[in-house]
Amino acid sequence: MHSKGIFVALFLAFAPFSFAVPTFVKRSSNVPTPSYPNNAARMAAGLGPLAPAGLRRRTNGGGNNRQQPGGGKDQGKHNGGKHKNPTTLPKPSPVPVPDDKGKGRLKCNKKGGGFVGYVSGDFSSKDKNKRGFGLCNTKPKALEVDFDTSVTPFNIKFHNTREFPTLGWSGNNLNSGNSAVLTGTRNTNINNAPSNVGNAFSGFSANSESQVWHYTKNSKRFEAKWVNTGGIKVETKVCYNPKDDMFHLVTDVNAFKRRNPSAYEVEFELDED
Numbered sequence: 001m002h003s004k005g006i007f008v009a010l011f012l013a014f015a016p017f018s019f020a021v022p023t024f025v026k027r028s029s030n031v032p033t034p035s036y037p038n039n040a041a042r043m044a045a046g047l048g049p050l051a052p053a054g055l056r057r058r059t060n061g062g063g064n065n066r067q068q069p070g071g072g073k074d075q076g077k078h079n080g081g082k083h084k085n086p087t088t089l090p091k092p093s094p095v096p097v098p099d100d101k102g103k104g105r106l107k108c109n110k111k112g113g114g115f116v117g118y119v120s121g122d123f124s125s126k127d128k129n130k131r132g133f134g135l136c137n138t139k140p141k142a143l144e145v146d147f148d149t150s151v152t153p154f155n156i157k158f159h160n161t162r163e164f165p166t167l168g169w170s171g172n173n174l175n176s177g178n179s180a181v182l183t184g185t186r187n188t189n190i191n192n193a194p195s196n197v198g199n200a201f202s203g204f205s206a207n208s209e210s211q212v213w214h215y216t217k218n219s220k221r222f223e224a225k226w227v228n229t230g231g232i233k234v235e236t237k238v239c240y241n242p243k244d245d246m247f248h249l250v251t252d253v254n255a256f257k258r259r260n261p262s263a264y265e266v267e268f269e270l271d272e273d
Contacts, residue, residue: 100150102215103159104272105142106222108135108240111265116240118142118271119182123200124245131201132170132181132246139271143167147213153225155187155211163200168210169249170201173228174236176252180226182238185210193229215270222268224249239263 039049106119120136121143136142144159145167156167164184171180172194185199185208194207214223226236226249239248239256241263250256253265 101146101148102270102272103144103146104270105139105144107142107269107271108266109269111267116266119247119268123183126243126245129203130244130246132183132204132244133167134245135240135242135247142271147215149215151190153190153212153214156213156222158184164198166210168199168208168212169224169226170199170205170208171226171249172205172207174226174234174249174251176250176255179239179248179250179256180205180209182247182249183208187211191227191231191233193227193231220270220272222270226251238266238268240266 042049108116108118110116117135117137118139118141120134120141122134122136122141124130124132124134126134133143145156146159147156148154158165158167162184164186166185166187168183168185168188169180170183170185172178174180181201181204183199183201183204186197188195188197188208188210190211192209192211194205194209196206197208197210199206199208209226212224212226214225215221216223224236224238226234228234234251236249236251237253239250239253239260240246241248241260243260243262247266248256248263257263
């Protein structure tokens with residue numbers, strides 16, 4: 001009886017230490033991690049709220065969304081991708097020169113033949129009083145002109161300043177028995193008959209026309225079409241007469257050549273700079 005009392009006393013003395021030993025339970029890896037669909041659920045569970053999604057992306061939070069050097073889907077050389085060529089902006093196109101403007105010299109070709117020269121920058125070499133343009137053989141001595149075909153017929157202007165600024169013809173109403181001479185003149189209105197506006201060869205005729213020119217782009221050919229009194233348009237051709245070293249606008253080539261046997265028909269062609 002005495003021995004039992006001692007045993008009970010010892011058991012009661014050591015029991016607290018036996019029950020105080022902690023028991024370690026291994027957590028199963030299959031237990032799912034709690035999911036919190038929003039910040040309200042997290043706060044209900046005693047957790048703090050997450051930062052906004054946009055802020056997480058900018059600060060690389062919640063996943064590796066930071067773009068590596070190289071950009072785009074390649075992710076640059078750091079991720080084994082290929083280098084991307086930088087975007088090259090196209091160069092601005094130069095402002096085109098309008099097709100209806102031109103400049104150059106007037107080349108003379110014999111009708112049915114070849115090149116014979118240029119309209120000279122000087123008047124006739126035969127007589128200083130004959131102030132009609134003559135013929136020259138070299139380009140540096142040729143008359144330089146500018147023109148604008150946006151309105152047809154148009155004026156041909158001298159590239160260098162002259163008292164009479166446009167290339168026109170001194171003459172009256174044309175018929176088979178006369179001609180008009182190529183010279184400098186002041187501007188006349190489109191489709192007007194010969195007008196006394198002033199020209200460089202008033203000794204031939206005080207009247208003149210300037211806005212008579214037509215241009216064919218494919219052939220680069222110039223033609224002059226005269227208008228008689230009453231707005232009557234007449235078919236005209238250009239002849240060069242070596243005897244007076246001048247260009248004549250005529251309605252009848254054969255009739256003019258009978259009066260001037262050395263004359264021949266020519267065509268004006270643009271020789272661009």
